[in-house]
Amino acid sequence: MSESGKGIWAMVAACVVWGLSPMYYKLLAHVPPLEVLSHRTLWALAIFALVLTMQGRVGVLVSLVTTRRSLLLVILAGLMISLNWFVFILSIQIGRAVEASLGYFIFPLVAVLLGRLVFKESLSRVKRGAVALAAMAIIILTLGLGVPPYVSLVLAFSFGFYGVIKKGLQAGPVISVTGEVLVLAPLAVIWLLGVHFGGWQGLVGRNLAIFGHDLGDSLLLALSGLLTASPLILFSYASQRLPLSAVGLLQYINPSLQFLVALLIFAEPVTSWHLIAFPLIWVALTIYSLDALSQERRARRSATRVGTSSTTLT
Numbered sequence: 001m002s003e004s005g006k007g008i009w010a011m012v013a014a015c016v017v018w019g020l021s022p023m024y025y026k027l028l029a030h031v032p033p034l035e036v037l038s039h040r041t042l043w044a045l046a047i048f049a050l051v052l053t054m055q056g057r058v059g060v061l062v063s064l065v066t067t068r069r070s071l072l073l074v075i076l077a078g079l080m081i082s083l084n085w086f087v088f089i090l091s092i093q094i095g096r097a098v099e100a101s102l103g104y105f106i107f108p109l110v111a112v113l114l115g116r117l118v119f120k121e122s123l124s125r126v127k128r129g130a131v132a133l134a135a136m137a138i139i140i141l142t143l144g145l146g147v148p149p150y151v152s153l154v155l156a157f158s159f160g161f162y163g164v165i166k167k168g169l170q171a172g173p174v175i176s177v178t179g180e181v182l183v184l185a186p187l188a189v190i191w192l193l194g195v196h197f198g199g200w201q202g203l204v205g206r207n208l209a210i211f212g213h214d215l216g217d218s219l220l221l222a223l224s225g226l227l228t229a230s231p232l233i234l235f236s237y238a239s240q241r242l243p244l245s246a247v248g249l250l251q252y253i254n255p256s257l258q259f260l261v262a263l264l265i266f267a268e269p270v271t272s273w274h275l276i277a278f279p280l281i282w283v284a285l286t287i288y289s290l291d292a293l294s295q296e297r298r299a300r301r302s303a304t305r306v307g308t309s310s311t312t313l314t
Contacts, residue, residue, distance in 0.1 A: 007241030011250045014234035017227065019257025022100070023265065024227060025092040028220055031210055033090045034202040035195055036221065038188035039211065040085060041181050043225025048178035051233065057175065064171050064179045071183075073168050078180035080162035084155060091151045097262035098270060103155030104255035105281045108248065109134040109288060110160040118164050126291040133284035137277040144273030173236045249289055 001009075028036050052058050064070050091100040109131050115121040123131075142148045169176050194200035196209045210217045239247055259278075262268045 003241045007238040008246070008250070010234040011238035011242060011247060012253065014231035014238065015250060015253035016257065017231040017234075018254040020261065021227060022092045022097050022258055022261050024220070024224075025089050026266065028089075028217065028224075029093045031208055031217065031221070032195075032202050032204050032206055033086055033093060034191060034204075035208060035210070036089050036224065037082065037086050038191045038195075039221040040089075040224040040228055041082070041184050041188040042192075043222050044228040045178070045181040045185050045225070047225045047229035048174065048181065051174065051229070052178060060171070060175055061178055061182070064169075064175060065182060070169060070171075073165055074176065074179040075183050077162055077165045077169070077176065078184045080158050080165060081177070081180055082184055084158040084162065087151060087154045087158070091155075095266070095268055096151045097258060097266055098268045098274065099149050099151035100155060101255045101258035101262060102149060102278070102281065103152035104159075104258065105252075105278075105285065106134050106138070106152065107156045107159050108251075109284060110156045111163055112288065114160045114164055119167075124291060124295075126287060130284040130288040130291070133280050133287070137280035137284070140280070141273055141277045144276070145271065173232060173239070177232055248292060252285065 025036070049058075052061055065074060088100055091097060112123065112127055113131050116123050138149065138153070166176060171179070191200070191202075192211075195202075195207060196211075199207050201207045211221055212218060238250075242250075263270060
């Protein structure tokens with residue numbers, strides 16, 4: 001199999017894991033979300049630390065978290081990704097998986113918007129139209145449901161700002177995420193100690209302290225680290241072997257599966273307003289993706305012409 005073929009399969013596998021992960025977290029719906037998040041952080045750190053040790057890259061991680069500027073960025077990125085994880089876990093527990101899937105659908109368009117606002121990246125007329133369609137979908141949902149889709153917006157913008165922060169880090173995704181869970185680990189440890197020995201209840205007003213008392217739940221909490229680490233490692237592998245346009249298109253497998261899980265397995269209600277908003281989002285993503293592919297083809301042709309001209313002159 002070619003390297004690009006391996007990259008495609010790795011990307012598909014990563015997106016399938018992410019897309020089906022709501023079913024996993026639904027099994028932990030009785031466990032307070034901060035408790036789940038804390039275990040996810042600590043067990044992910046254990047998995048990533050093992051991977052980096054086997055690869056002999058622990059020194060790169062140490063350099064990342066001992067440099068003042070990069071440490072600050074790692075902390076900010078860690079806060080953004082922990083907010084994203086928390087809201088995602090909470091959305092599954094409270095029956096808002098449809099909204100969660102919408103958040104990951106609109107994330108690419110939010111990323112385009114943030115790129116324009118933060119980095120002054122140029123936006124083609126086509127991309128501006130795609131962002132406008134996404135905004136129209138959000139407005140329709142807000143007016144129709146009488147309340148903004150907060151879950152979708154928090155997931156999309158937290159992941160968007162996470163991407164903005166990560167652009168300032170000179171480290172691969174596995175190294176940087178390991179740094180993020182490393183700086184969050186003390187908070188996770190403190191919270192779990194409070195849960196188990198202080199009866200802390202958190203935002204949901206209940207305490208479970210289930211780890212070590214129920215074998216099934218304990219295993220599920222421990223395996224959340226593997227569920228976090230494995231798709232990211234696959235994503236990193238795929239990103240090194242595929243063009244960005246292919247990575248972007250394949251990522252839509254994730255929210256598509258999340259939406260199907262919410263609709264077909266969780267049987268969450270989908271209103272007529274959702275049926276108007278979702279097609280608008282899909283049209284916006286199609287327009288955005290086709291424009292991105294077109295730009296990439298033009299860039300390749302331009303690079304090929306430059307290379308040919310250089311060879312001729314030589």
